[in-house]
Amino acid sequence: MDWRYRAACRDVDPELFFPIGSSGPALIQIDEAKAVCAVCPVRSRCETFGAGEYDGVWGGLTAAERRLGSGTGLGGGTGRPGHAEGRPAGNRPSSSVAP
């Protein structure tokens, strides 16, 4: 079974993981996204796959945090994390299967 099937964000609005900006209301949204990631059983896998993404919260890290190397150092993955089409696992088109 693909690891993305186990993603904690499977049933969460994908937009939560793609805040607009990095201040004001976006900070609240980022905290909410990170709270989901904090209990995700595939967080490290997601972080790896999201290492090259330019936006969004992947593996509990924002794009800025990924650039600063704030993660586990597992980055360098190729392909999409539990997020189909660049969106967190639970936030893909209805025809998609969870990560």
Ligand code: SF4
């Ligand atoms: S964004 Fe990644 S770490 Fe966060 S809940 Fe989804 S799959 Fe898990």
